[in-house]
Amino acid sequence: MSNIPAILNKYGETLSIKRRQQTGTDDYGKPIYTWNTVADEKIFLHPLDAEEIQAFAGEYTPKDLKGYFKPDSVVQENDHVTWESVDYEVKGLKVWKAGGLIKYQQAYLKRVS
16 A cells, blocks of 8 residues: 555545634633634545454454555644535544655544434
């Protein structure tokens, strides 16, 4: 998987990366948050395999996914991506390097809606 950006450009799906941002406060002084799109990026989605689901027992289910992002992606922990009208929260974001260079980023995507 040394040429992830080229694979993502060809086979990835364009999804919006959304980040929670405070947009004000309510009448009681509590923050009000909204999810705003910070980027549209090509992402490769893959279902979790049985070993991953078992290794993280109780944390992930067969409805959750794994996402592969470009090396320069703006994705961060707790961001959301929406695929087929379902929101997923970015968890366990990892940066994969080879030869000192970032090759791609990988995250578990926990279904939240």
